[in-house]
Amino acid sequence: MGRIFSMWQSISGVTVGGNEAWRWFLFCFVILAALIGGRLARFFLLRSSSEKSLERREWLGVLLKALSRSAVPAFVAVATFLILRSGLLVLPAVFASAFDTGARVLLAAALGYAVYCVVDVVDYQLVRVADRTESKVDDMLVPLVGKSIRITILVLIMLQVAQEISTKPITSLLAGLGVGGLAIALAGQDTIKNFFGSLVIVGDKPFEIGDRIVVDGHDGPVESVGFRSTKLRTLDGHLVTVPNSEMVNRTIQNIGKRPHIKHVANIGVTYDTPPDKVDEALDIIKLLLRDHEGMDPEFPPRVVFNAFENCSLNILVIFWYHPPDYWKYMAFTERFNRQLLRRFNEAGIEFAFPSQTVYLSGHGAGAASTHFSGADRTLASGEILG
Numbered sequence: 001m002g003r004i005f006s007m008w009q010s011i012s013g014v015t016v017g018g019n020e021a022w023r024w025f026l027f028c029f030v031i032l033a034a035l036i037g038g039r040l041a042r043f044f045l046l047r048s049s050s051e052k053s054l055e056r057r058e059w060l061g062v063l064l065k066a067l068s069r070s071a072v073p074a075f076v077a078v079a080t081f082l083i084l085r086s087g088l089l090v091l092p093a094v095f096a097s098a099f100d101t102g103a104r105v106l107l108a109a110a111l112g113y114a115v116y117c118v119v120d121v122v123d124y125q126l127v128r129v130a131d132r133t134e135s136k137v138d139d140m141l142v143p144l145v146g147k148s149i150r151i152t153i154l155v156l157i158m159l160q161v162a163q164e165i166s167t168k169p170i171t172s173l174l175a176g177l178g179v180g181g182l183a184i185a186l187a188g189q190d191t192i193k194n195f196f197g198s199l200v201i202v203g204d205k206p207f208e209i210g211d212r213i214v215v216d217g218h219d220g221p222v223e224s225v226g227f228r229s230t231k232l233r234t235l236d237g238h239l240v241t242v243p244n245s246e247m248v249n250r251t252i253q254n255i256g257k258r259p260h261i262k263h264v265a266n267i268g269v270t271y272d273t274p275p276d277k278v279d280e281a282l283d284i285i286k287l288l289l290r291d292h293e294g295m296d297p298e299f300p301p302r303v304v305f306n307a308f309e310n311c312s313l314n315i316l317v318i319f320w321y322h323p324p325d326y327w328k329y330m331a332f333t334e335r336f337n338r339q340l341l342r343r344f345n346e347a348g349i350e351f352a353f354p355s356q357t358v359y360l361s362g363h364g365a366g367a368a369s370t371h372f373s374g375a376d377r378t379l380a381s382g383e384i385l386g
Contacts, residue, residue: 023088023089024089026088027083027088027089030079030083031076031079031080031083033079034075034076034078034079034080035072035075035076037075038071038072038073038074038075038076039071039072041068041071041072041075042068042069042071042072045064045065045067045068045071046064046065046068048064049061049062049064049065049068058124059121059124059125062120062121062124063118063120063121065120066117066118066119066120066121067114067117067118069117070110070113070114070116070117073109073110073113074110074111074113074114076106076110077103077106077107077109077110077111078107078110080103080106080107081103081104081106081107084099084100084103085100085103101164101165104164105161105164105165108157108160108161108164109157109161112153112154112156112157112160113157115153116150116153116154116157119146119149119150119153122145122146122149123142123146126141126142126145126146127142130142141202143224143225143226144198144202144225144226144227147226147227190243190245191228193244193245194227194228194229194243194244194245195227195228195244196245197243197244197245197246197247197248198225198226198227198228198244200244200248201225201230201244201247201248202225204248206252206254207222207252207254207256207257208222208256209222209223209224209225210222210256211254211255211256211257212254212255212256213232213252213253213254213255213256214252214253214255215232215242215247215250215251215252215253216242216250218232218234218240218242219234219235219255220232220233220234220235220240221233221256223239225244226244227244228243228244229241229242229243229244229247230242230244230247258324259322259323259324260294260296260299260320260321260322260323260324261320261321261324261326261329262318262319262320262321263317263318263319263320263321263329263333264316264317264318265316265317265318266314266315266316266317267281267285267314267315267317267340267351268309268311268312268313268314268315268351268352268353269281269312269313269315269349269350269351269352270312270313270350270351270352271311271312271313271352273313273349273350277347277348277349278305278313278315280347280349281315281344281347281349282303282304282305282315284340284343284344284347284349285303285315285317285340286301286303288336288339288340288343289301289303289317289319289336292319292332292336293321293328293332294320294321294322294323294328294329294332295319295320295321295322296320296322299319299320299322301317301318301319301320302316302317302318302319303315303316303317303318304316309352310354311352311353311354311355312352312353313352
């Protein structure tokens with residue numbers, strides 16, 4: 001034990017950089033203790049945030065989680081600032097000034113980061129308020145408000161750091177920013193246009209979060225609206241990002257706002273169908289669509305014999321499905337088609353399909369009629385013409 005004590009006395013008497021070794025040991029010990037204390041604080045904050053007693057005060061749990069993220073840098077920054085200000089280390093004027101500036105910058109950055117993390121509580125409260133309203137405009141504003149606050153905090157942190165480094169008052173820094181603002185604006189024209197585009201989207205409300213839209217051939221629901229771009233998930237699962245400056249200048253089809261789904265079908269029957277059978281076909285379709293599922297009295301179905309096509313007698317069928325639930329609409333369409341096929345077969349009404357009849361004639365050899373129907377070809381003998 002005495003040998004260890006004598007070794008410590010000999011080591012502590014050594015000077016490094018004009019300071020005894022024990023001063024450097026104490027400095028490192030304080031930083032290490034701050035690091036350990038920060039980790040312990042983060043552990044206890046995270047543990048406290050998940051306690052059952054906070055179930056009714058969820059915002060407090062969010063606050064504790066946010067503070068846990070900034071615990072370690074805050075402890076280290078405060079410890080470094082205090083130990084350097086205590087005069088423990090005796091440094092030359094140049095190094096002392098640099099160490100002091102570094103400590104103040106570290107402290108400003110750590111405390112600013114803590115405030116940045118606490119914005120999570122603001123996001124949480126805004127989301128709760130938005131969930132209580134039926135309007136989806138709030139869902140678009142919540143991310144923008146949170147990002148705006150965070151950007152403001154980052155700008156203030158950078159200003160504080162710049163002030164600590166330059167030792168100039170903040171008014172001088174703001175004046176310098178005003179002079180350089182023009183250059184920044186010219187360099188970031190696209191960013192500024194996208195920012196104002198996001199404001200136009202929020203104000204004009206051509207769509208909301210969750211609405212299915214079609215823009216530039218991309219079809220899918222909107223996932224988010226940010227300062228720079230709007231993200232939508234296509235029906236194929238791809239994530240498409242469209243700059244807001246382009247979004248406000250494009251034609252947008254908001255499928256999510258349609259009041260109904262319109263179904264248009266052209267049902268063709270063969271030309272050899274008798275008139276009474278055509279009337280029966282019309283009656284069958286009208287009967288199947290009478291007071292159909294998803295019908296609005298103001299939008300009754302329309303069934304008309306509207307045209308003599310090249311290969312068929314055409315019956316135009318139009319109906320509207322309310323509300324515009326796509327998969328319920330598809331299920332109803334399937335039932336309608338199956339019932340229509342069964343009723344037409346029972347009534348002996350034939351569906352038409354593309355066909356072509358070609359007549360061939362020859363001198364003395366007779367004539368033949370060739371009938372092409374779909375992918376099949378049938379050759380039938382005809383009357384002798386010569």
